[in-house]
Amino acid sequence: MRVILHDPDQNRAAGLITELKRHGITVDVLPKTAILNGASGLDENVARLLPVVLGFATGENAETTTRQLRKSGSTNPLLILQTDIPPNDLARILDAGADDVVSSTLNYDEIAARLRALTRRQFGLRTQEVQAGDLTVYLDGRHPNLAGKPIKISASEQTILRILALNLGKVVHRDVLFDALYALADYQPYAKALDVHICKLRRKIETLSGKGSSGIQTYTGQGYALNAP
Structure with missing residues (x-):
């Protein structure tokens, strides 16, 4: 957050x-x-x-x-x-x-x-966790886990995953993700910085799952959505 x-x-x-x-x-x-x-x-x-x-x-x-x-x-x-x-x-x-x-x-x-x-x-949530298949995303700062195994991610990756989890199954526009990370801040990186974070986040989930799927889907020209990996 x-x-x-x-x-x-x-x-x-x-x-x-x-x-x-x-x-x-x-x-x-x-x-x-x-x-x-x-x-x-x-x-x-x-x-x-x-x-x-x-x-x-x-x-x-x-x-x-x-x-x-x-x-x-x-x-x-x-x-x-x-x-x-x-x-x-x-x-x-x-x-x-x-x-x-x-x-x-x-x-x-x-x-x-x-x-x-x-x-x-x-x-409209009442608990501090969101479940997407075997992936558990915590909203209280804890690292997510996949089938009980923790996934260590950076603060930026945590923010992105948390936002996608809050909007589970819905497409989140890339501008929303970018601004949630950097809006009103003095430092404004290139827009591609978001793609780098997404890529790293996907790789970490995929590596642990062994199924080649992170659950983070790209919708060209729109944004990203989290579904069950």
């Missing part, structure tokens, strides 16, 4: 970057203005794959920024971090368009779980 973060609390931001990585979550830090201006331009299919996490200092007006983000057209899942929020203010932040608010002492395992829950809701 990849999330977009803005948090003026540098210690909290640094902790999120380090600790969420343990859960298979990549954190891209962006200025608030970049998020407000850029998130609204994302394709809706991309937006629901990119949760936005906004951190605020105690007493800062999170409601206004939340309204600004939603008014701009952003449909990204939105998690607000702000300690010691009075109950009435918390209710207003949720009503302004936030999907979740964490106002207690920061717990990284909890944050990771809440981010996974936000994504599950977007796709």
Whole structure:
């Protein structure tokens, strides 16, 4: 999973970057203005794959920024971090368009779980795993496995496989996959970088299966779909 973060609390931001990585979550830090201006331009299919996490200092007006983000057209899942929020203010932040608010002492395992829950809701899932034949894809950062045997894959490959699993049996446009990996980031590789990741991912699954099939099918001019390998 990849999330977009803005948090003026540098210690909290640094902790999120380090600790969420343990859960298979990549954190891209962006200025608030970049998020407000850029998130609204994302394709809706991309937006629901990119949760936005906004951190605020105690007493800062999170409601206004939340309204600004939603008014701009952003449909990204939105998690607000702000300690010691009075109950009435918390209710207003949720009503302004936030999907979740964490106002207690920061717990990284909890944050990771809440981010996974936000994504599950977007796709109507209730568990942290998707089964495609003998292939099990976990949504909580664990490596996938084939018939009980783990497949070690890179963070980018994990993101791609996770998105395909969330859309099991459906074609995912290559632009959606590319933007889920790189949208709003400073670094924008060539489009062929996606093909390289797909190729490596297929090879790893095929090698373990011994059947010459990864379950990842190419639809020329459209994208990719995951079926049972």
